Amino acid sequence: MAPELSTPAYLACCGVGGGFAAIGLDGDGRPLWHQTQPARAHDIIGHADLGICAVVARKPGTYVAVCDLVTGKTQVTCKAVSGHHFDGHGVFSLDGREIFATQSADRTQDGLIAVYDTRSGALLRTFPSQGTEPHELIWSEPGILAIAHGGIVNRNDPDAIDSSLVLLEAESGEVLRRWVLDDDWETLSIRHLAGLTDGGIVFAMQDQDAATDRRPLVGIATASGALSFLPIPPELQPRLDGYIGSVAADTAGRVVAATAPRGGVAMFWSVDDGRFIGRVDLPDVCGVAPGAKPGTMRLTSGHGRQLLAAVDSRNGISGLELAEMTEAGIQWDNHLARVAPGAGGLG
Amino acid sequence: MTDNQFDKISRRQTLATMLAIGMVGRMAHPAAAADFGAFNTGYAKAIVVPALASLQAAADQFHDLAQRAGGNPDAPDIEALRAGFNDLADAWAAAQLFRFGPLADAQRAERFSYWPERRNIIDKQLSSLLAGGEAKTMSPQRLGEASVAVQGLPALERLLYTDNLRHEAWLSVAIAANLQSIATEAAAAWREAAVNPAPFAASPVEATTQFYTNLLTLLQIVAEQKIGVPLGSELAAAKPKAAEQWRSGRSLRNIRLNLAAAQAAFLDEGGFAALVASDELNGAVAAAFAEAIAAADRAGEDLVADVSDPARRSLVTELLVRVNHLRDMLRQDVPPVIGITLGFNELDGDGS
Missing domain, CATH: 1.20.1420.20 (M75 peptidase, HXXE motif)
Structure with missing residues (x-):
């Protein structure tokens, strides 16, 4: 008897038994399917209307696999532009017909956006990402891409940083806005993004020299162009090792969560007043995605755990353990993605 | 979340799903669960504590040398200081492995030896420290609050091995005292923890x-x-x-x-x-x-x-x-x- 097939609510990549896989999960965190990957993957995104998802290989990645959302089976594979590699992230166009993926030149890390046809896997066009070492990209509004440029040419060299956050018009590739950080923060690498409902962009950073100063690690770029930083409690900061792994906003756009795998902690802020709400301790936590209800977040860890965290204005954050995968040797990788009902283009 | 809307998913149910999609059975199994508590106390006593004791001894010795040089600031025995620096750097190279626990607290590891260093940050911080005349009365406590860049081995190395940089005895003494207190605190914390089956962890x-x-x-x-x-x-x-x-x-x-x-x-x-x-x-x-x-x-x-x-x-x-x-x-x-x-x-x- 064929098992009943359903659409995953969440998608994630993982390590398992020394190899790698992509997994579709139901709303309770139970696996619906898993597909072995040829290499360690990074982001995985879904488009509910077209019934597809895409697995993006981890930097320096060679492929993006466009897969069936219900079975996880690969339909077509997109190959990196010659002399370039995937940087681990991509987004579908609103209609799901195209995928926009960040790539860097192998030698210089100069960034480009490569656009592929999701039915054929063919490369349609490329345009410069207007920065060095692009990492995550999101739609800040329809037709406008926000691109985090990590700016790292050599991860082991704390001097080589050219980070920026860039807004591009996706059709023309034209730069609409470019933020760079002050010289005091020249060691910060902007790498991950989450969109807010009001057009604001949350950006998360990694400090290449966390020892010498307590620099901000999460900020918000408002639609009007202003930058602000979210506060991190001073007693918590040293534990983070200057490293944020992923960031998400809840479905209402009122709560932001950022994960610090080296600190083993997820932190939560209120968008309205920028207040630090609280934290959840979870060793090697990295994946974060909005829960179905406003004020909730899903977290995954490299030790196979999944938590549902709920923000309670009176009691702070509560965490509820979901399906534990430790026994199967599942290690959740950096990112967890929610498959939004309907079109999956934004966010 | 007091109601039952988020029922905990039972492990049995999850395993059943994983079996159904063929995910279980790939993991390697250890022969038998080890006694990690006994291992930890043995590791702390036999491996970590001796390395930290050596670090503390080298830091004590370097502090003596620096003080002696401070007593004769116009003709310090640079060769003796260099030898003491090398002993201390040797002890650090053998101890920096033990990052989890006391050396991670209060930025002790970075303060002892900030590295890899961002271009010029140590030189910049060091020159501003050397330029301030009042700094000559600097206490280890005050140095301990300065940038990690000037608190430890990299700053000492520059003082002892940069030809055109005059050896400033007061700064060597302050750094030596700072390193001595870092090593003493870390060694003491490890000695105390060596009897705990789960030191510094849940x-x-x-x-x-x-x-x-x-x-x-x-x-x-x-x-x-x-x-x-x-x-x-x-x-x-x-x-x-x-x-x-x-x-x-x-x-x-x-x-x-x-x-x-x-x-x-x-x-x-x-x-x-x-x-x-x-x-x-x-x-x-x-x-x-x-x-x-x-x-x-x-x-x-x-x-x-x-x-x-x-x-x-x-x-x-x-x-x-x-x-x-x-x-x-x-x-x-x-x-x-x-x-x-x-x-x-x-x-x-x-x-x-």
Whole structure:
């Protein structure tokens, strides 16, 4: 008897038994399917209307696999532009017909956006990402891409940083806005993004020299162009090792969560007043995605755990353990993605 | 969330789903669950505490030397200070492995030896410190609150090995006192923790996992930062002055001492080998350590010269290959056999 097939609510990549896989999960965190990957993957995104998802290989990645959302089976594979590699992230166009993926030149890390046809896997066009070492990209509004440029040419060299956050018009590739950080923060690498409902962009950073100063690690770029930083409690900061792994906003756009795998902690802020709400301790936590209800977040860890965290204005954050995968040797990788009902283009 | 809307998913249910989609059965099983608590106390006593005691002794001795030099500021015995610095740097190279716990608290490790350093930050901070006349009364407490860049070994190395930089005895004394207090605090905390089956962690297995992760982190730093960055992908990309402590010519010596410390933490009495129920695997790890250390010996004493010399670069490349082979084995083969799961996200960033 064929098992009943359903659409995953969440998608994630993982390590398992020394190899790698992509997994579709139901709303309770139970696996619906898993597909072995040829290499360690990074982001995985879904488009509910077209019934597809895409697995993006981890930097320096060679492929993006466009897969069936219900079975996880690969339909077509997109190959990196010659002399370039995937940087681990991509987004579908609103209609799901195209995928926009960040790539860097192998030698210089100069960034480009490569656009592929999701039915054929063919490369349609490329345009410069207007920065060095692009990492995550999101739609800040329809037709406008926000691109985090990590700016790292050599991860082991704390001097080589050219980070920026860039807004591009996706059709023309034209730069609409470019933020760079002050010289005091020249060691910060902007790498991950989450969109807010009001057009604001949350950006998360990694400090290449966390020892010498307590620099901000999460900020918000408002639609009007202003930058602000979210506060991190001073007693918590040293534990983070200057490293944020992923960031998400809840479905209402009122709560932001950022994960610090080296600190083993997820932190939560209120968008309205920028207040630090609280934290959840979870060793090697990295994946974060909005829960179905406003004020909730899903977290995954490299030790196979999944938590549902709920923000309670009176009691702070509560965490509820979901399906534990430790026994199967599942290690959740950096990112967890929610498959939004309907079109999956934004966010 | 007091109602039942988020029922906990039972483990049985999850396993049933995983069995149905063929995910279970890939994991390696250790022969039997080890007594991690007993291992941790043995590791702390036999491996960590002696290394921290040596660090404390070297820091005490250097503090004496610095004070003696401070008593004769116009003609300090630089050679004696250099010898004391080398003893202290040796002890640090053998102790920096033990990052989890007291050396992570209060930024002790970074304060002891901030590295890799951002271009010029130490020189910049050091000049501003030397320019301020009132700083000559600087107490260790005040230095302990200054930038990590000027608190430890890198600043000392510049004071002792930069030709046109006058040795400022007051600053050597302040740094020496700061290092002495860091080493004393860390050693005391470890002695106290050595009787705890889960020191600095929520559970014994978590503490063991952190100790083991420290081993991999040190070897990652050795391979990628201490060897890889100075070597570069080709001669033109070599960055000899990115080598650790190149001013005092200690780059390769530190690498050898780091490898020896990691080797002892694995193979010596009280080390990880006792958790590995496979003589064959322990033998392979021992061979990989021996090959890496032999490659470091062949590379000689001068990393700066090696990476800049077309004829000698292959010796450094060989060292890098041997260290990476060792890392692969320690990362992939050993953890499932001793029954620990390494963090997946904390170790290596989001792509390289």
